Amino acid sequence: MKTMIKAGMLAVLLGGGSAQAADFKVGVVDTERVLRESVPAINAEKKIEKEFSGRDQEIKKLVKQAKELQAMLEKEGVALSDAEHRNKERELTAMNVDLQRMQREFREDLNLRKNEELAIVLEHANKAIQAIADAEKYDLILQEAVYRNPKIDITDKVIKQLATDKVEGKADSKDSK
Template sequence: TQRRLQQEFAAREKVLVDQGSALRAMGEALDRDMPTLSEGARVTRQRQLAERDLEFQRARRAMQEDVDARTNEERQRLMEQTNLVVKQIAEAEKVDLVVQQAVYFNPKNDLTGKVIQILNAQGAK
C-alpha cells in the first residue's frame, strides 16, 4: 500500500523537487547578482522569486493534501478488508465476541495472527 502510494505520487514529487532546485538556483543567482542590479531590476527579480516561491508552496501543500487524502482512503479500505476477514474468522471459529482493545485477554483467543496471515495471502489489495 505504501509502495503503491509512493509510485502514484512519484511524478508529482519529482516535479516539486525540480521546482525547489530551480527556486534555490534562482535565489542564489539573485544574491550573486544583487550588487550589480539596478533598483528596478532588483525589485522585479525579488518579486518574481517571491511569486515562484508562493506557487511552489501552494503546489507542495496541494500535493500533501492529496497524499493525505489517498492515505486515508487506503487506510479505510484496509480497515474494511480487515474487518471482513475478522468477521469471517469469527464466524468460522464460532467466536461470540471480538474486541479491538482489551485490558487483558488470553492469548489463545487472539485472532490477530490469523487475520494477518489471511490478509497477507490476499495481498492486502
C-alpha cells in the same frame, strides 16, 4: 453499607456467570499493526507512492529552482540593477507562493488518497476478522485494548488471512466446506 451491598451484588453477578464465561471466546486485533504490516496495506502504500511520485518530483524541482534563484540573488544581487533585482525578487516570491500552494494541494490530495486506500484495507481486514471469528467460533473480537494477553491477540491471523486471501467471497466458501 452501600459499598457492602454493591460488593455483594458484584460477587453474585460474577459468580453466577462463571459457567458461561468458561466458553466465552474473546480475541483482540491491533488495527494499527494490520494497517502497517498487511499485504493490502503495503500494496496500497506502494500504489500511492507511484501515483504521487510525479507531483513530488515536480515540487522538488521547483524547490531546487527557488533555492538556486535565492542563492543567485544573494551572490550577484549587488551586481544587478535595481529593476533587475526587484524583478528577480518578484520572481522568487511568485515561485515561493506557487510552491506553497503546490505543497498544500499535494498534502491534501495525498491525505485524501491515503484515507481512501485505508478505508479499503480496513474493509478487507474487517471481512478477514469476520471470517476468523466465524471459523474459530469467537464470541467477541475487539479492535484495540489497553492491555491484551498474547493468547487472545489474533492480529497475526488477520495479517496472514489478508496475505493469503482476497477475503471477499472466500470466507463463505471456507465455512461451507
